[in-house]
Structures are given as structure tokens and as C-alpha cells.
Amino acid sequence: MDAKFNWVWMVTMIVSILIPLAAGWQRGYQDYRVCRFYGQEYEAVLGRIEFEAPMDYDVWAKSSEFIDVRIPKWLGKMEGCEIIIEDLDDAIAATIPQKMQGNEKSLEEQTAFKINNGDFFFEGYRDLETIYTWYDLLEHTFPNLVKVEIVGETWEGRALKALHISTNNPETNPEKKTIVVTGGVHAREWISVTSACWTVHELLTRYGQSKRETKYLDYLDFLIIPVFNPDGYAYTWQHDRLWRKNRQETYWPSCPGIDIDHSFDFQWNSTEEFPCSEDYSGERAFEAIEADSWNQFLNTTKGQYKIHGYLDFHSYSQEVLYPYAYSCDALPRDYENLLELSFGLAKAIRNKSGRHYKVLSACEDRGSDLSPGLGSGSALDFMYHQRAHWAFQLKLRDTGNLGFLLPSKYIKPVGKEIYAAVSYFCSFILNPEL
Numbered sequence: 562m563d564a565k566f567n568w569v570w571m572v573t574m575i576v577s578i579l580i581p582l583a584a585g586w587q588r589g590y591q592d593y594r595v596c597r598f599y600g601q602e603y604e605a606v607l608g609r610i611e612f613e614a615p616m617d618y619d620v621w622a623k624s625s626e627f628i629d630v631r632i633p634k635w636l637g638k639m640e641g642c643e644i645i646i647e648d649l650d651d652a653i654a655a656t657i658p659q660k661m662q663g664n665e666k667s668l669e670e671q672t673a674f675k676i677n678n679g680d681f682f683f684e685g686y687r688d689l690e691t692i693y694t695w696y697d698l699l700e701h702t703f704p705n706l707v708k709v710e711i712v713g714e715t716w717e718g719r720a721l722k723a724l725h726i727s728t729n730n731p732e733t734n735p736e737k738k739t740i741v742v743t744g745g746v747h748a749r750e751w752i753s754v755t756s757a758c759w760t761v762h763e764l765l766t767r768y769g770q771s772k773r774e775t776k777y778l779d780y781l782d783f784l785i786i787p788v789f790n791p792d793g794y795a796y797t798w799q800h801d802r803l804w805r806k807n808r809q810e811t812y813w814p815s816c817p818g819i820d821i822d823h824s825f826d827f828q829w830n831s832t833e834e835f836p837c838s839e840d841y842s843g844e845r846a847f848e849a850i851e852a853d854s855w856n857q858f859l860n861t862t863k864g865q866y867k868i869h870g871y872l873d874f875h876s877y878s879q880e881v882l883y884p885y886a887y888s889c890d891a892l893p894r895d896y897e898n899l900l901e902l903s904f905g906l907a908k909a910i911r912n913k914s915g916r917h918y919k920v921l922s923a924c925e926d927r928g929s930d931l932s933p934g935l936g937s938g939s940a941l942d943f944m945y946h947q948r949a950h951w952a953f954q955l956k957l958r959d960t961g962n963l964g965f966l967l968p969s970k971y972i973k974p975v976g977k978e979i980y981a982a983v984s985y986f987c988s989f990i991l992n993p994e995l
């Protein structure tokens with residue numbers, strides 16, 4: 562049995578064993594729909610909804626042109642609402658592996674399916690346990706290239722794990738130049754998790770086979786954390802597919818969870834949001850355990866590493882966002898180069914798949930231009946200011962019709978287009994003159 566076959570076989574075995582264990586669903590959303598409101602003031606739309614259905618709605622996305630909100634159906638057809646998802650439970654089901662929905666295939670069918678598909682792992686979304694088992698398998702298969710490291714422990718006692726990918730060659734990478742990639746900061750953004758895993762897969766399997774990846778791994782280190790919010794991610798599988806925050810206790814007992822992406826200690830301020838809000842920032846910077854552990858891990862364990870680049874994957878909107886998020890008045894250093902690199906990332910994606918990703922400042926996306934504080938405490942700003950020379954947030958597919966509920970058939974196409982951007986980013990960092 563050659564190494565490649567062995568590896569594929571082991572992944573498929575693990576995935577098929579673990580999927581049924583995760584079953585045990587789950588909050589229903591039959592009484593909700595997602596509406597898009599065009600050309601209206603953000604505050605005015607939310608004011609109307611808040612008045613009718615206090616705290617019973619959820620903002621999915623906002624931009625200068627529109628705002629997407631999940632609202633209860635009993636509100637009727639609200640003025641200005643263009644329905645983008647009417648049947649949320651159907652859309653949720655399209656993201657769950659079939660086996661968990663009780664549509665089991667026969668053993669023979671599954672086996673035939675597995676053998677014909679080398680990258681079975683990416684045929685569907687995977688729960689945390691399966692992903693962590695996959696990490697161990699990677700470490701086992703590529704012992705000279707990857708090491709699973711523990712960044713910290715979450716509120717519910719899960720390990721926050723990073724994959725450190727490196728050839729550990731002091732001659733080719735004497736400065737320990739490093740690229741950091743994170744996914745899954747927001748629990749429901751599953752496509753960000755699979756795209757980070759896809760990046761890991763491409764780097765490892767192409768090393769020694771392709772000139773490009775061989776060069777990347779010889780001259781760069783990678784720290785990749787596909788699931789930055791393990792508790793939240795596990796919760797989306799077990800209880801609520803649309804959960805966003807971590808699962809940490811707050812001062813309000815019935816509303817756990819801090820928005821990790823509002824917790825980093827750079828320009829942090831309290832968002833004045835109630836703990837029940839999806840954007841709740843906590844009561845102090847680094848209150849979110851994941852953000853705090855990551856800071857300590859970077860400063861102590863990886864203190865010697867020079868972080869040249871940071872990419873933080875989120876969804877949805879198809880956007881390349883550059884710093885800063887907290888304010889549109891703060892001018893980032895190297896602004897022109899940063900902008901050029903942003904367009905380079907978007908172009909790499911377009912060349913790969915034809916998909917258009919919009920380039921804009923993170924402050925516009927977060928709405929800090931309209932309401933100061935909305936963009937405070939982001940991982941993007943923190944990494945850009947503290948450690949990484951180049952830093953971006955990529956908001957992956959789609960532009961709204963499926964939102965956070967991108968069906969699993971999109972895992973590979975999105976993985977491929979995002980890897981094209983990662984690859985462009987690595988080439989740029991190795992040769993900024995490009």
C-alpha cells in the first residue's frame with residue numbers, strides 16, 4: 562500500500578466513523594427568514610425591527626448598499642424586505658453531511674465513493690472531532706513538515722490547536738519568516754474552516770511535488786488555525802447551526818458568548834452591546850479566552866518568529882478587507898502597497914474562478930464610519946498593528962443568496978480560489994517586487 566493510498570483510506574475511515582457520533586440536532590429556524598434591505602440607513606432598519614421584535618433578529622451582513630437581517634416570519638413582509646432565504650432549515654440541511662440527516666448510503670456505495678475520491682475529507686463539512694483527528698493524521702503522514710500545537714484551552718475545556726508547518730531549515734529561513742492563517746473565528750462561518758484546511762492540504766501535499774509550494778515551505782513557516790473558536794464550532798454542530806460567538810460565561814447568565822473578533826487588545830472598547838448580542842465585546846480586552854491565549858502563544862511560544870503575513874478567513878460577502886477596522890480615519894502604514902496587494906489577492910481569485918471579490922477597508926465593512934466602536938478589537942487590526950507586516954481579512958462566498966449556509970458542494974471551489982490568493986500572498990512575501 563503506497564503512502565498516498567494509505568492516507569486517503571485513513572481519512573475516509575475516520576470521517577465515516579465519526580460523523581454519526583456527532584448527531585443530536587438542533588435549533589429549528591422554521592419561523593425565520595433572511596431579508597435584504599437596500600438603500601436604507603442601517604440604524605433606521607434595525608430601529609424598526611428592534612421596535613417590533615426586540616432582540617429576536619440577527620444582522621448577517623451589512624454594506625454601503627444593503628443590510629441582511631434574519632427576522633421572525635410573524636413580522637410579515639416588512640417594507641423594503643427582499644427575501645434572500647425563505648426556508649432557513651432547508652438551507653441549514655444542505656450544509657450537514659447526509660449521514661447525520663439519516664439518509665445513509667449502503668456500505669458498498671460509500672466504499673466505492675471513497676476510493677474514487679482522493680480528497681474525501683473535503684466532500685462535506687466536518688465536525689471538530691473529525692478535523693482534530695485529521696490534524697493528527699497529517700502529523701503522522703508528514704512528520705517532517707507539520708506539528709500540531711496547543712495554543713490554549715477554551716472555556717468548555719477544548720484544545721485550541723494550531724498547525725505549525727515548517728521545514729525547520731535555518732539556512733533557507735533564518736529569520737523564521739512566518740505566515741499566519743486563521744479560520745472559524747465566527748462559529749457559523751464553516752466555509753472559512755474548510756478553506757483554511759484546504760490551504761493546509763495544498764501546502765503539504767504539493768511540497769516536493771511542485772516547485773512553488775516547495776519554495777514556500779523551504780523559505781516560510783506557516784501557523785494555521787482552521788478552527789479558532791472550537792467551542793462555538795462544536796455548538797454549531799450540536800445545538801445551533803447559526804451560532805457565532807464563543808461559549809464563554811458572561812455577566813448575564815442566560816446569554817453566554819463573546820465575539821472573539823471584538824476582543825483583541827488594539828483600540829478595544831466596549832461596544833455597549835448587551836451580552837445577548839452577537840457582537841458582544843466582553844467587559845475588557847482579551848476577555849475572550851481564545852484571543853488571550855493566541856496573544857500569549859504568539860508572544861512567548863512564537864516570540865522569535867517574524868510574522869510577515871496574516872490572513873483571517875470569514876464569510877460571507879466576497880471581500881478583501883485591509884486594515885484598519887476600528888476607524889476610517891486611521892491611515893494604515895504602507896497604504897498604497899497594502900491596497901495594491903489587496904487588489905492582487907482579489908485578482909488571483911478572479912483569475913482562478915472568475916469570482917469577483919470587492920476590495921475595501923475593513924472599517925467600511927464593519928460600519929465604523931457610521932458608528933464608532935463597531936469595528937473595535939478585531940484580530941485584523943491587532944495582528945496588523947502588533948505583529949504582521951501585511952494583514953487582511955478575506956470574506957469568502959457568497960454574496961448573500963446562501964449566506965453562512967453555503968452547501969458543501971462549494972467547499973472545493975472556494976478552497977481553490979482562496980488558495981490562489983494564499984499562493985499569491987506567499988509569492989509576494991517572498992518577492993515583494995513582483
Ligand SMILES: [Zn+2]
Binds near residue numbers: 875
Ligand atoms: Zn466572521
